[in-house]
Amino acid sequence: MLNYIAQRAALAIAVAFTVSLAAFVLLNIATDPAYAIAGEDADPEVVEQIRQRFGLDRPIWVRYGEWLMNVLRGDFGVSYYWNKPVSALVAERVGTTLTLAFAALFVTIAIAIPLGALAALNRNTWIDRFALWVAVSAQAIPNFWLGLILIILLAVTFPIFPVSGDATWRHFVLPAFVLGASSVPPVMRLMRTGLIEVMGSDYIRTARSKGFRGRSLLTRHALRNALLPVVSVLAVQLGHKVGGSVITESVFAINGLGRLALQSILGADIPTVQMLIFIFALVFVAMNLLADILNAALDPRIRIG
Amino acid sequence: MTARLHRILGPAVLAAGLAFGPGVAAGPEDDTLRAAMTGEILNLDYLYTTRREYIIMANMTDARLFNMNPETQEAEPSVATSYEFIDDMTVEVKLRDDVRFHDGSLLTAADVAYTYNWVIDDGSESHAQTLISRWLDRAEVIDDQTVHFHLAAVNPLIIRDMAQRVPLRKDGSYHQGDEPDFDAMAIDHIGVGPYRVASFNPGVEAVLERFDDYFGDAPAIENIVVRTIPDVGTQQAEIMAGGINWMFNVPLDVAQNVGMRPDIDHLAGPDLRISFIVLDAAGIVEEDGPLTDVRVRRAMNHAVNRDEIAEFLMGGGASEGIHTPCHPVQFGCVQDVMRYEYDPERGRELLAEAGYPDGFDLDLWAYRERPVSEAVMSDLEAIGININLRYVQLESLNQARAAAEIPAYIGSWGSGGVPDTALIARVHFSDTSDRHLSGDSEVVEWVMAAEQTADQGARAEYYRQAVTRIAEQAYWVPLVSYTANYLVTSDLDFPLDSDGVPRLENSSWR
Numbered sequence: 001m002l003n004y005i006a007q008r009a010a011l012a013i014a015v016a017f018t019v020s021l022a023a024f025v026l027l028n029i030a031t032d033p034a035y036a037i038a039g040e041d042a043d044p045e046v047v048e049q050i051r052q053r054f055g056l057d058r059p060i061w062v063r064y065g066e067w068l069m070n071v072l073r074g075d076f077g078v079s080y081y082w083n084k085p086v087s088a089l090v091a092e093r094v095g096t097t098l099t100l101a102f103a104a105l106f107v108t109i110a111i112a113i114p115l116g117a118l119a120a121l122n123r124n125t126w127i128d129r130f131a132l133w134v135a136v137s138a139q140a141i142p143n144f145w146l147g148l149i150l151i152i153l154l155a156v157t158f159p160i161f162p163v164s165g166d167a168t169w170r171h172f173v174l175p176a177f178v179l180g181a182s183s184v185p186p187v188m189r190l191m192r193t194g195l196i197e198v199m200g201s202d203y204i205r206t207a208r209s210k211g212f213r214g215r216s217l218l219t220r221h222a223l224r225n226a227l228l229p230v231v232s233v234l235a236v237q238l239g240h241k242v243g244g245s246v247i248t249e250s251v252f253a254i255n256g257l258g259r260l261a262l263q264s265i266l267g268a269d270i271p272t273v274q275m276l277i278f279i280f281a282l283v284f285v286a287m288n289l290l291a292d293i294l295n296a297a298l299d300p301r302i303r304i305g
Numbered sequence: 306m307t308a309r310l311h312r313i314l315g316p317a318v319l320a321a322g323l324a325f326g327p328g329v330a331a332g333p334e335d336d337t338l339r340a341a342m343t344g345e346i347l348n349l350d351y352l353y354t355t356r357r358e359y360i361i362m363a364n365m366t367d368a369r370l371f372n373m374n375p376e377t378q379e380a381e382p383s384v385a386t387s388y389e390f391i392d393d394m395t396v397e398v399k400l401r402d403d404v405r406f407h408d409g410s411l412l413t414a415a416d417v418a419y420t421y422n423w424v425i426d427d428g429s430e431s432h433a434q435t436l437i438s439r440w441l442d443r444a445e446v447i448d449d450q451t452v453h454f455h456l457a458a459v460n461p462l463i464i465r466d467m468a469q470r471v472p473l474r475k476d477g478s479y480h481q482g483d484e485p486d487f488d489a490m491a492i493d494h495i496g497v498g499p500y501r502v503a504s505f506n507p508g509v510e511a512v513l514e515r516f517d518d519y520f521g522d523a524p525a526i527e528n529i530v531v532r533t534i535p536d537v538g539t540q541q542a543e544i545m546a547g548g549i550n551w552m553f554n555v556p557l558d559v560a561q562n563v564g565m566r567p568d569i570d571h572l573a574g575p576d577l578r579i580s581f582i583v584l585d586a587a588g589i590v591e592e593d594g595p596l597t598d599v600r601v602r603r604a605m606n607h608a609v610n611r612d613e614i615a616e617f618l619m620g621g622g623a624s625e626g627i628h629t630p631c632h633p634v635q636f637g638c639v640q641d642v643m644r645y646e647y648d649p650e651r652g653r654e655l656l657a658e659a660g661y662p663d664g665f666d667l668d669l670w671a672y673r674e675r676p677v678s679e680a681v682m683s684d685l686e687a688i689g690i691n692i693n694l695r696y697v698q699l700e701s702l703n704q705a706r707a708a709a710e711i712p713a714y715i716g717s718w719g720s721g722g723v724p725d726t727a728l729i730a731r732v733h734f735s736d737t738s739d740r741h742l743s744g745d746s747e748v749v750e751w752v753m754a755a756e757q758t759a760d761q762g763a764r765a766e767y768y769r770q771a772v773t774r775i776a777e778q779a780y781w782v783p784l785v786s787y788t789a790n791y792l793v794t795s796d797l798d799f800p801l802d803s804d805g806v807p808r809l810e811n812s813s814w815r
Binding site: 035038044049053155164252259262 | 488506699700703704738
């Protein structure tokens, strides 16, 4: 088991560095950070001054090599755009993003698990079809659209929640719903499939023959096994929430890592983009690893190694 | 349907709203103007920034030696009371004796001299350095209220630069430690402007409060909060919900729709930004290519229906078709130049005369206002030019232009709100700029000469020659001037200035 974890951790770091190299090259091909920092109408001489100040006039491989060496020493550099250490910038915002990610995960669980269970227990009824409709809708509706509709409905027309910002818990309600909704379909469908499979299994038949019915059958016997695959998917979804909040944070003007990522990409702030991609890649791989470990821990039939 | 929904949901929602508590409403109740900007405010020091958002902030937190009156375009006293050229290379500036910094200290000549000498210092890396170094050799303190500016070169824009580019800093602001600190004023800002910074969270929010010891007229509104809200749709929702009072750079369709609400006004003001097509007349990309023939360039000028683009795609208002490589209100931008009226038939004739009766292929690069780019493409195709529209990010266009790969591009220039032809001319018609595709050395000479004399009559003449030649040779296809669209709540009186620079500090409640 420890061997497996070590291997996956090494793989995670390798993935993170590979992704960071790709991002570095692509960003340098697609943008000119000096122009991005100076602005549209900047004097060309000012642009040149910025280019020299940040060492952007050096070859790309020299700059990547320098970045890599610094990262190995734990130094992610200084943001071109914000003019402060990238690690400090990330540290300031990670709490906001984690708050949003866990709130969104809570929304996913609160909607998807009951809905999936209801659909499984009422196969081929209107409840099942309603659950399917919810899943398809949540899958099809883009985040930014859902966000704007919720803002218009619940912040403008009926001013229950604030439109944007992240000052209080009320500011997180709408964005958590938007971000959480996108994970409802996979979790709900998995819950439904898992529960249907469990409900048809031999041990449930045995339990029924012993007289277990209704809620006690569901909670004591069926749900525990049906939830096994769901738990691992939720771990992966948490990774999605941390790295996938770019649109949601921008629409709701939440000052987290997602918005920082968007600002950095638009501003060609290469050091910040590099660190964020590095972090996001690590989180994704770590969450996948966590999912595997959880599966093994929860289901003795699964062995890793 | 909506009314029914309101009836059904209204009581429940009202109860929920009461339970959750009301949101913060922007407005006169707390004498706080809440403004939203799309671009982040990351640094409050205008010596180290350039974008329009920063000009707006600097106008509130800083003051310069002079003010440019946006209507008359004359320099008016500000921190300085007067100036005098005591010889060709020395300007004497007299200062007020009642100007205080936001920390309470009095401004003296030492602060002014320090600011200017720091700006031109090679180690300052100030974004104003290039501009000011063109004319300033050093600033010298004569007495507490007198500074002598010793010039490195004669320059007609000295007073304008003093009025627009250099906010004043306290003596030693950037030298508190062993090493100069470029960011000393970036967050913990100390200026002499009408508002002081109460708090600043970069990229999120700047809270400004009226500075009671400001030397000029006190602003009408006590507090101004500037929030970064990156999404225009979210800004729109905020202004509809009463969360903000003011937003700018609003897309025309949004401005028109939201402006129909009784509690929100759509204001359309002038903007010094213009758009144009720059043509590779010099044959830099393709030697002896079609664009090196003046008849082809004139044909393209005849092909574009700039008036309809201005009216229907730019929203009309202050936007209009232009015929010069500068905004018509800018100094030196003469308008009695050769005009190419919309006449596609004449365009086709000129193409045929030039030997292109069946047209030719052309890569047209663009990065802004896609509808305008597509309308231009359509107009040019109507006379037979087969356009390959390369709509890209600005950075990509910059890189391709620097690599001399662009035969024609739709450019845009705002002149930083400066109503003078100098900036747009220098950037687009100097030998050191990759934007200069005309290859006309005489135009370059005129543009440079106009920067080397303080005689406004002579400057006007140089620009007249340059602008006339550019139009006559059709080096560009001038397109349209812009309109600046704002949305403001109806309780806010936000004056629009003719230079297109939003001045929130001049706002008041109705």
